[in-house]
Amino acid sequence: MAETKKNLFEYTEDSIKSLDWKEHIRLRPGMYIGKLGDGSSPDDGIYVLVKEVIDNCIDEYTMGYGRSIEVSIKDISVTIRDYGRGIPLGKVVDVVSKINTGAKYDSKVFQKSVGLNGVGTKAVNALSSYFKVASFRDGKVKEAEFERGVLVKESKETKSDGENGTLVTFIPDETIFKNYHFISEYLEKQIWNYCFLNAGMRIVFNGKSYISKNGLLDLLERNTNADELRYPIIHLKGDDIEVAITHNNDYGEDYYSFVNGQHTTQGGTHQQAFREAYIKVIRDFFKKDYDASDIRQSIVAAISVRVVEPVFESQTKTKLGSLNVEDGGPSMRQFILDFLSKQLDNYLHKNPTVADALKKRIEQSERERKDLAGIKKLANERAKKANLHNKKLRDCRVHLNEEPPAKNKQEFFATQKETTIFITEGDSASGSITKARKVETQAVFSLRGKPLNCFGMSKKVVYENEELNLLQHALNIEEGLEGLRFNRIVIATDADVDGMHIRLLIMTFFLQFFPDLVKNNHVYILETPLFRVRNKQETIYCYSEQEKQAAVRKLGSKPEITRFKGLGEISPDEFGRFIGEEMRLQPVILEHGDHIQQLLEYYMGKNTQERQEFIINNLKVELDTVEEAVA
Template sequence: MAKEKDSNLFDYNEESIRSLDWREHIRLRPGMYIGKLGDGSSPDDGIYVLIKEVIDNCIDEHTMGYGKHVDITIEGKTVTIRDYGRGIPLGKVVDVVSKINTGAKYDSKAFQKSVGLNGVGTKAVNALSTYFKVTAYREGKEKTAEFERGVLTKEHKETKSSEENGTRVEFIPDDTVFKNFHYIHEYLDGQLWNYCYLNAGLVINLNGKKYVSKNGLLDLLQRKTNEDELRYPVIHLKGEDIEVAITHENQYGEEYYSFVNGQYTTQGGTHLAAFREGYVKTIRDFYKKDYDAADIRASICAAVSVRVQEPVFESQTKTKLGSQVVYDGGPTMRNFVADFLSKELDNFLHRNPTTAESLKKRIEQSERERKELAGIKKLANERAKKANMHNRKLRDCRFHLNDEATGKDKDNIIEKQKESTIFITEGDSASGSITKARQVETQAVFSLRGKPLNCFGLTKKVVYENEEFNLLQHALNIEEGYEGLRYNNIVIATDADVDGMHIRLLLMTFFLQFFPDLVKNQHVYILETPLFRVRNKQETIYCYDEGEKQAAIKKLGGKPEITRFKGLGEISPDEFARFIGPEMRKEPVIIEHGEHIQQLLEYYMGKNTQERQEFIIDNLKVELDLVEEEEEKKA
């Protein structure tokens, strides 16, 4: 009997093969279609990708000349998107949102330079929503279909309609897939502005707020930078199927916004590499000097947008343009971008000598700063290499954001890379709990010795002189620039006491002062861990604030046991696993438009001022105030 049972384990026959339908496959492997899932705390979380997939279809209609505005409403967890394009042909309403490889974009004449070519987008939204409703309005008629998790529940008959042509999609993301999700307005804000910058004249309305851009990438850079920090006015150049905007600030690092066919390629790709290379060559040729590439690009803030036929992206989420791109059957992307810059940027600098002189001064300033750092940098790197050989500060993970994803399991690897996280902790006890509870594949831990230095107002020299900052810089792999970043999520994990809050501020100051592009591109977060554990013999509830604690006490009734966690080290590894697992709460560090980084740091991290003292006194709240606020919110 044992032999017969064992032989069954190795049977490989017709019954071993299973074909999943489109809906089952999307729900079983959502990462292949929308990247990572998440709860909305990261800008690339799935709930934003669902919105993007629907809006992309609206944008493609606009690009073809149909529909000048898009209306979006988000009420609670329900999203409604209405465009005014041609509308889905009424006989195909069900097929378009529920049959894979059904769409109008396979013939490149219909959608010359479209974002979505494989007909997957809205099907993924449908399959991953508890409720999905699509209505097409076309030439005085309309048709509606309703679904639940991709299953058709009701197909309405065609009826007469007085509505303008177009398509209306309403959906509620599935909360069994996107657990505890919430929308962060700043992420939606950035997403919608990008659509407008790339489609001048398009009007998008979100819950009554209007988004529109007249000057494309020029508007983008003006919004992303502070006017008083610019070394020269934004250079804005446009050609057929390419648009760039360039300026330099006083901050450290390089900052880029790259797009392909209206898609924000957050991970760059061939077009961005071509821009960085072509920009350096053009500058060297113009000034007839062999400047170091790092000096030319230091402190740059630039945006580049290209349109190509049938672009090849590295995954369905289209965050990185692949290397096989040829521009419309002619030159490679590298040559196309290089030729554009060598002509248009060179002409601009000849016509604008004041800008050319300011740019030259910025490059030469970077050169002087780099040479001043050279000596100490060499010593610091040697120290870091020795430390890395037996570095107890870093417990690394297996997958990193900057690893090359290849092979049959490429999509899964890309998904793991997006999940890559480094926790920056204080002290051995907190590091110990996180290290024991972490997911070794995707979560790393960097342990601080104590309070880091307040680096406000200091030069980058301090990053190399301070051993802890230097080791952190090496762990993140950001010394040579943002592109080499090893972890998608940098999570500051400190105690929720006064010392822990101070360490948070000091680390945030470090990133804002020397690596602001990490914050601007939403890679830096604060870990939220529970302040209280409320339990009785039947149930345990973890609470993140006083309001949640009071609700838990009320729910459990009687006199439950209440534990106040004063530090991360007090939370056992078994408990900690849930707080850094799929349901982890992390608060993004977001720089709002118009906020001046140096002024912000001066206010909070500079010398103690009367203004700051008054702010603290005016905003001081005691526990009772917080409880009353929570009660008012519930009422």
């Protein structure tokens, strides 16, 4: 037996495996599209697949071909049509099925494009149960169909009266993306960003037309509340760069950064260069050495740059690394500094009213910071001591803000996307989650009963309240989102009145002091089953009364029904499946036009007549539902 075991681990020629392109993508999808997910998060794989196809359409538009793109998503089927040049008919199959095959290695054909590695549509093809591509070019059409990357049908070139361009239809493979669904708000945001970055281009999504005339100015107008802006949005454009800047009354810094049309959600060298250059220009203009945090407090800014051969830190292109700067060309830092030093300085000189409003915002932040200084120092000292043996936090091993290792960067980035902290109530609930969690990527923070209602309070309360201060430190968000330690912040409370109240109190804390966490889609609600229905052969977990009734009908003969009143009642063995691959998360989404302070006033302020009426009306609906269930 000893000899057999030794041979199992022997490293020989037989140990070396060669995978073809589609097998490698399907075996290691994280290297190509980041994390898989089920669609509950905007960076889940199914949205990356949509993006990879649209990126090719955008690159056509950028090169001057095609003025519109049509996107249709029905259930799980995605169809995207552009009106560019169309793939050369003789290469239709190769372009979507041969790795490192494409036109974007030739900078004369595609300049400053986002798709550089010849991987995008191949990954979509390999990770789709069905994939079809059709190229319309000069009165002819060529089609090919695939299943999980395998060519199953290829047509000959035939005549067509269709306009030049490319049509792609695909269905993400359900064996890879488990129980997935598309969330329209994420898709709409993705499509709006394409429009903001390509002013004048029209995208038709499920029959609705999207177009932007003013680029990043429109982006900031859509994502801010006009009555909270301290001064009109500053909008500046130059060769290969566009910025929009304003300040509001929120805490923190809010950035939207883009490279060659790609939304770099994790920032990178261009975003950091902007933050540094902005500080220098403001100090030079006002001739005062303001603290950097005071200048950037409450800033809302968007920056878009176009460069030749950008270097991203992963295939999903969410963070810009270095640049392949041409000989004699400026660095990204110098490029942005030169632009702002001239354009922003000129703007402020020409618009003294805006400059005065900006100065007042900076000095207000300075006063607030100094007022907080004393209590902040004491609170941080307490938090530092508590962190040495913080019983509230059961930490994980990998964090979002860690630098990747030299090897296996792509897989490390995919793991970082999975980092999650569960905020729970009480020891029993946190005990079950702690025992069931994945220690590598899942952490648990345990609350002591109901947290403070923070609505209308100043940030001073974050430091005065020990529990909120410890939570702030566990997340590492005191200085902004750049140090955020977890990609997903999951509120895990009981499905009863007290649990719902705690959920609202935590959301109020985030919206009041750290709204960027919600705006950037980091906050979720954990859905756990309300019922367990089982017989000797099968167990079904149900998340609603309707699911319970269906389970009873399926199992028949009076199955055992358990109602879970709290998370602590679910055993760790059972809990493992609810925070693993089958985890159901409900994202906390701020819809366009939502006014944070008005929302908080309505739900968390004084007991208004409107809220009373809302509760009464919705209680009636719930009672009707119960009566129907009883009947």
